[in-house]
Amino acid sequence: MSLRHGLLGLLAEGPASGYDLTRRFAELLGQVWPARHPQIYAELGRLAEAGLIEVDSHGPRQRKAYRITGAGLAEVRRWLTDDEVDHTLRMEPLLRSVFFWLMEPADLAAHLERERQYYSGTAAAMRTYAGAKDRGEFGTSEQTRSLRIAAEAGIRLFEALAEWASWAERYAAEHLTEHHSETGHHSEHPPALPEGRPGSGSA
Amino acid sequence: MSLRHGLLGLLAEGPASGYDLTRRFAELLGQVWPARHPQIYAELGRLAEAGLIEVDSHGPRQRKAYRITGAGLAEVRRWLTDDEVDHTLRMEPLLRSVFFWLMEPADLAAHLERERQYYSGTAAAMRTYAGAKDRGEFGTSEQTRSLRIAAEAGIRLFEALAEWASWAERYAAEHLTEHHSETGHHSEHPPALPEGRPGSGSA
DNA sequence: CAACAACATGTACAGATTGACATGTCTAGT
DNA sequence: ACTAGACATGTCAATCTGTACATGTTGTTG
Structure with a gap:
């Protein structure tokens, strides 16, 4: 659940509204962590309820900007230094x-x-x-x-x-220029890639 | 929803059970497309219902191996050549x-x-x-x-x-060696990365 | 033969994520 | 005055994904 921390990180730069954060995610973080506005608004609600952010100001067109709290800032920092990195890739x-x-x-x-x-x-x-x-x-x-x-x-x-x-x-x-048959039943499937977890083994 | 096509692709190599496919995903595809067994069994059910795969054989310990059908093989190929590539990265x-x-x-x-x-x-x-x-x-x-x-x-x-x-x-x-203040309100947030969609612009 | 590890399949639930729908406001141009 | 477009927030249903739980089988080892 890194959306939570992504939002906190962005809010650490200064107050922003859900709309701001949505565009910032699309432009800046879209390549590495996609997030649409429904998810962002929902998460902001949870973040506020948890006391990690709070409403900073109300602007025109019911704009609602949030500000990170001390607890929120501590939480991003805790995430950055203590939480294990998730190396899962989806490509x-x-x-x-x-x-x-x-x-x-x-x-x-x-x-x-x-x-x-x-x-x-x-x-x-x-x-x-x-x-x-x-x-x-x-x-x-x-x-x-x-x-x-x-x-x-x-x-x-x-x-x-x-x-x-x-x-x-x-x-x-x-x-790979040879033409292939309809199904590939000609051989047993080849062995798998190594699991590649260097931290927990040979290093 | 690439799990569907990942399973079809693996089954194109030859018949396999949900258990086989789970391990194959973990070992071979885990780095690029993680999937746990509940999701795999569920998807195999849907795939079978759609006629893209069918039960190939029953083995010991209620092992149930699936085999890809002609329609299934056509579907993976359609995916590979016709479906647009999803370049979304999550890292x-x-x-x-x-x-x-x-x-x-x-x-x-x-x-x-x-x-x-x-x-x-x-x-x-x-x-x-x-x-x-x-x-x-x-x-x-x-x-x-x-x-x-x-x-x-x-x-x-x-x-x-x-x-x-x-x-x-x-x-x-x-x-980045300077020590930082408690919150980063000192400046407006910097501009975003370019959206980088080369296909639809300058290219 | 008891116990354990590996095999094998599944359900239930919680949480993450998306797309479609819905609503209303403000600004600029005509 | 009207209208289009950008601003701004939200709900809802559907789907995807992961964790925990549940169950039974087979082969191996002591």
Whole structure:
């Protein structure tokens, strides 16, 4: 339930309304943690009930801004330093990649090329943004620095995916060009990936 | 709702029971699409009702294996080629990074170091696995080739994250060492990241 | 043969998330 | 004065997801 902490984190920057937070989530956090307005309004209600935030002001058009409380600020900080990081990833494009062998070679090539373009375009947009930050266009506050770190992750992630798509195009052209039969009953399924939990084993 | 298609994709390799599929999801797809057994059994029921899969055999301890039908195979393929890719990412570690400015420098440094180790450990495990595949230890079927592509994505992704964590440690040491005040009301919140939808704009 | 681990399937419930619907306000342009 | 668009908040139903609970079977080991 990281929406709770995402909202608290944003409110730590200053008071904001549900509407503000919805747009901020869509623009800033949409790539890493999607959230729609019904969920945000509901969570704000719970947060207020728990005393982690409180109503800061009422504006025009029944605008209701919230402000983080001391307890709320303590809670985000507790989350950041004490709560274990959840490394669960949910990424449809990679799920699809496991089933590439079911696709016609031409369809797969087209798919990978579209993916490559999407990822490199996204990476480029983030690089542009990070460049503006580095030139100091958004000031030098701690929040801005922090956002710069997040942007760097996005750049590296999407660049890596773009290069992967490019690599996969070449790999598929070399290794997956044969036409396939109707069902894949020809062999036992191959062994699984290793579980990859480095913290709790060999390290 | 990609669980549906993930199950169909696995069943395209050959018949399997809910138990098999649960373990296969945990081992193979857990990193990119988590799913627990209650969800898998429920979805298998729906899939069978829709005629996309059917009972293949009954084994010992009320084991019930399913087999994909022609309609099911057509449906996975339709998904792979026609359905738009959902690029939504959900990644708690990156959500946290937006709020690094709220952490004490020492805690942040420790956090980033743990993250770096986690990512590089995971990447290393995947690299080992991919190496075994490349030496032909798992055969040369199309499924194996496909899984090799997925593994490559994992390697590149986790390597990129490990390098990011390392970069962030250095960046934070240079730019985020000042101690922060109790609340961050000192400035307006910085502007958001660009939306980064390359397909529908400049591209 | 008792006990345990692994196999195997399922239900029930709580919480997270989304899409559709509903409502009302303020500003700018015509 | 009207109207369109952005502002602003919310409800509701449906679906997805995860945790805990419940049940019974088979093979292995002492």
